[in-house]
Amino acid sequence: MTSTAHSTSAYIKVFYVLLVLTIVEVAIVYLGLPRMLFVALLVIFAVWKASLVAMHFMHLKFEKRTLAVVALTPFVLCVFLILMLMPDIFPH
């Protein structure tokens, strides 16, 4: 009972972090930063938020390693996909 109550408050904490990160993201858009810095910041924030959801809401932090491997596979494949498409993105 107490452990559930404790973990519920932990989830609420993650929710507030997600909320603040989203507000900061929207604020960054209105700031008018240099393009590279702007893109880098937003990508960092997006990956940060996505991993918070996966780690806490989807319990990846507390799961078996098998599931972490399953969850990481698409990201590895997407990086591979980008690398394979590099000649098309930057033709010489």
Next chain:
Amino acid sequence: MSEAAVMHAVVEPQESPLTPESWGKLGMWLFLAGDAMSFGCLIVGYGILRHASSSWPVPKDVLGINLTAFMTFLLIVSSVWMVLALAAIQENNKPKFNKFLGLVILGGLMFLGCQAYEWTHLLTHRLPEAGISFSNNLFATTFFILTGFHGMHVTGGVIYNSCVLAAVNRGRYEAKHVEIAGLYWHFVDLVWILIFTFVYLI
């Protein structure tokens, strides 16, 4: 029971083995990994098309991000409601579970309502005003494919969660089934976080 656990601990100290109880969860994770690959391909394709285009509108100016920021908020809140619904069913508190899963479904329906409004408004006002046609513009095409594919997932999630709500109340589903439905719903939230950043903000 504890003896069996000790036996497993001896055989495999690092990780507990897959049991029939965890097959459903593994199955959902495998499906989500495949689904993540679909979204990943669409997002990478979008990035490459955008990079290769000589001109691309500023998404914020054409799409507007205030409504979408609210939609992001809706999905994050409904994710938290899903967590609370799972906690409630684990405590065997059905009224509380019904309330929170009902809120999750309501949140999904509100998201879809916002998206329907947004699409209608884009197609009838914002896109024509920006001189962008729906049919022959990469910006519009990638936008509708990405948000549409995600919207279909939300629709599926609303149907899925409604079935889970009914099945739990008829006594056919337990907490573990709710956890698996939760995985799907959080994944839909996770993908929207990425789409919100890549399609609307950047």
